[in-house]
Amino acid sequence: MHPVLADGRRLAVYMTASLPVALAGTALLAQGRNALPPAPAALIAFPLSVAATLLLLPVWYLCRALPVYETSVSRLVLTHAGGALLTGLAARYLGGSVARLVGSTRPGAGIEASYQAQSAGVMAAGALVYLLAVSFHYVLLGVDATRRAEQHSMELSILAREAELRALRSQVHPHFLFNSLNSISALVSVDPLRAREMCVLLAEFFRKTLALGENPGVTLEEELAVARTYLAIEGLRLGARLSVEEAVDEAARACLLPPLLLQPLVENAIRHGIATRPDGGVLRIEARTDGRRLRISVENPFDPDAPPRPGVGVGLTNVRRRLLAGYGDRARIEAERDDDSFRVAISMPAETVG
């Protein structure tokens, strides 16, 4: 469908353009040596320019077939020079017919003769109008292309976001699930109540993880609730080896962050930290805000002599990438390790709802 005919607003703008053309035409015909009186000049110029504007609509198809940047200059010049010439000739003869018609209502005024004397000017005007129409259509094509490109890039960013969410969900390590199920399997006979507790915790963890993944931003408190559920499950597996400390400001709890940003850090703290030590240790989560910055840290001991477990650094890299994508240089993440403890610290803008 033609973009001008498909959109009422565009058609209005396009047809309005015939008004100045008609006025200019009237002025042109009503001056000089063979000037026409203003009324007949307008009577000729107006229908002529409206007809030309309408008849030039199909030029869009020509413009679409010959994109400016993909067509050779010679071909563009030849085609549109031809188009201009044809439009000029058509305007001249069409104008002649109109002049004859107008002249027949006022015999003796010499209207047709005056028109014929100016027909070269009409032809030039017709060619000019053609070129204007071509420019208009090229601009229109450009606008549409830009809009399509914008839409495309928006679709791409939506796709990228969906991919990220999918990745987030699958980031929940299957081994965590398998190990937890194995613990349940063990507890069923010896401690049915704890087995049931673990089933409920697992369900809670997956439900919260899925729900959080849908949101563009969640509060730190929601994020911590997921971490607490996760740690409760790991606590049932690791027993006395795991203890957790949480030092979080009230104000910090309301701050927003991308969903499941902390989760990989907490999982790492267990897998590459607490679980590598025969006697376990304390996992410490801290968060504070001064109203402008939000600072979060996750700290854990690890065994420097432990065999390295696969997947070291993957979680941290993901978190770093997500912070960069969401906040650019307004967020920072640093990992420090000393002899037997590891600490990841995030500093990011403190944002709250509303």
Next chain:
Amino acid sequence: MIRVLIVDDEAPARAILREMLSAEADVEILGEAATGLEAVKTAAELKPDAVFLDIEMPKLDGFEVLELLDPQVAVVFVTAYDSHALRAFEVHAVDYVLKPYRAERLREALSRARARVGDRPDPVVLARAVRPPGQYAHRVVVKDGAHIHVIPVERLDYAQAQDDYVALRTEGKTLLKAQTLAGLEASLDPSLFVRVHRSFLVRLDRIRALEPYGKNDHVAILADGTRVPVSREGYVRLRELLE
């Protein structure tokens, strides 16, 4: 009667193994261990026929434990990690069991352990199977009586074949490990360690100089002054790596 040892760092995981294994008439559970280190020590002391072994554990992982166990011991890996376990077991372990499991599955593993006690494949194949392609050992573990040494590969200068053992040279000490030189070579990154001689595997960055020796041979001078013989084939390999 089969005498077994249970190794897992998680108490519930040990509990389910104990529960299922103790239900079997001819199984005697000798004990449990919660770390790889404890596993090796307990196994040396109690001499089990079979070990049910987790992979990710503190101190030593399951693969390292397996290397240090008496070759007669049948090893059944019990793990949630199908990815790297699969490779290892296809070839050398008696069986692998994925967590969680049914009692029948464990019984199956048990009967494989009974059938294959004392039968372990070639250490070279084993060493290759334990590591996925392109991934090599970060460290070498050695049992020295009751003591277990963990040598990071950065600190291993060279290894020398001595009958059924390899002598590992690290930080001025020499440790003996029951392994073939080919088995050790297969577990280490070939861009870091070079077999310069039938009996010598050398860490490339320890070589300070190469001198001709006799008509066809060379000798490598290491950072600590040790002179290591280099065969003709070894010289070709070295040249390739150094270029």
